[in-house]
Amino acid sequence: MPSPMGDLTYIWPFWAAAAFGYLLGSIPFGLILTRLAGLGDIRSIGSGNFGATNVLRTGNKSLAALTLILDGGKGAAAVLLANMYGPDTAVLAGGGAFLGHLFPVWLKFKGGKGVATYLGVMLAINWPTGLLCCLTWLVVAAVLRYSSLAALIAVLAGPGFVYWLGNWQMMELAAFMAVLVFIRHHQNIRRLLTGAEPKIGAK
Numbered sequence: 001m002p003s004p005m006g007d008l009t010y011i012w013p014f015w016a017a018a019a020f021g022y023l024l025g026s027i028p029f030g031l032i033l034t035r036l037a038g039l040g041d042i043r044s045i046g047s048g049n050f051g052a053t054n055v056l057r058t059g060n061k062s063l064a065a066l067t068l069i070l071d072g073g074k075g076a077a078a079v080l081l082a083n084m085y086g087p088d089t090a091v092l093a094g095g096g097a098f099l100g101h102l103f104p105v106w107l108k109f110k111g112g113k114g115v116a117t118y119l120g121v122m123l124a125i126n127w128p129t130g131l132l133c134c135l136t137w138l139v140v141a142a143v144l145r146y147s148s149l150a151a152l153i154a155v156l157a158g159p160g161f162v163y164w165l166g167n168w169q170m171m172e173l174a175a176f177m178a179v180l181v182f183i184r185h186h187q188n189i190r191r192l193l194t195g196a197e198p199k200i201g202a203k
Contacts, residue, residue, distance in 0.1 A: 013085055014092050021078035021093035025100025025117060028107060029070040030055045033063055047187075051112040053147050068116050071101065075120030083124075091173050094121035098177050102184060113184040115151040118177050122158060125170050129161045145199040148188035155181045 030050035034042040039058050042050050046057040052068035075097045082093030101117040103109040119137070123130030133154045141150035155178040162171040182189070191197035 013089055017082040017085065017089035017093040018096040021082065021096025021098075022100040022105075024074050024078045025097030026104035026106060026111070027074060027100075028104055028111070029074070030067040030112070031107075033067055033070075034058060034060075037063055039063075049112050052116055071112070071116035072120030072123070074101070075117040076124035077120075079121055079124035087169055090125060091169060094125055095173055095176065097121060098180070102180060113151075114177065114181050115155065118155055118158075118181060121177070122170075122174065125173070126162070126165065126167050129158065129165055129167065129170070129174070132161045133158050141200060146192065146197055147200050148185055148197060149192055152182065152185060152189070 028050045030052065031042055034040065034050075034055060037060065039060065042054055042058070046054045050067075052064045052071060055067045056064035058064075075094060078093040078097035079090045083090035098114055098117050098121055100111075102111045102114050104111045115137075119130060119134055121130075122133050136157050137150045137154040139150075140153050141147055144150065158174040158178055159171055162168075162174045188197060
């Protein structure tokens with residue numbers, strides 16, 4: 001019979017990586033930045049989300065860009081730091097960071113929609129896949145002018161890009177994150193279907 005302590009000794013780095021990623025991912029940069037800028041609680045305007053798209057609704061483009069970078073950066077940082085202990089811990093830390101952004105413990109588990117953090121995780125784990133997802137978002141957003149639709153298509157394509165590039169270890173994580181992004185965008189999907197979703201740049 002395997003020793004319980006031996007099993008714990010083996011698995012604790014994986015739990016630690018997931019917990020570290022979660023805590024890092026749960027930092028609500030959009031909320032912090034808008035409050036520091038004197039713009040109040042970002043959750044009281046627009047979609048109520050603290051992601052870059054809603055920060056942009058304040059009219060402060062530089063603050064929205066910084067939110068986008070930091071939300072993506074925390075996912076990438078979790079992966080890159082955990083990767084020092086192996087690819088398995090990197091995947092768990094990336095998944096943890098993504099869950100932390102969606103369900104932050106500091107905000108009663110009411111978080112963002114996860115697109116920027118998704119892209120950060122993908123770029124850090126496998127940069128070609130992440131780059132393809134980013135390019136997909138940019139092309140769809142430029143052509144159709146819907147940020148939410150661009151995000152949904154980009155994350156849906158993510159597992160396919162992983163399959164194409166042969167990174168099997170990342171495929172399950174990409175699919176898992178994509179499902180959660182779709183769930184978090186259920187209101188956007190409803191508005192897209194009814195033609196009520198605002199386009200990029202619309203007032």
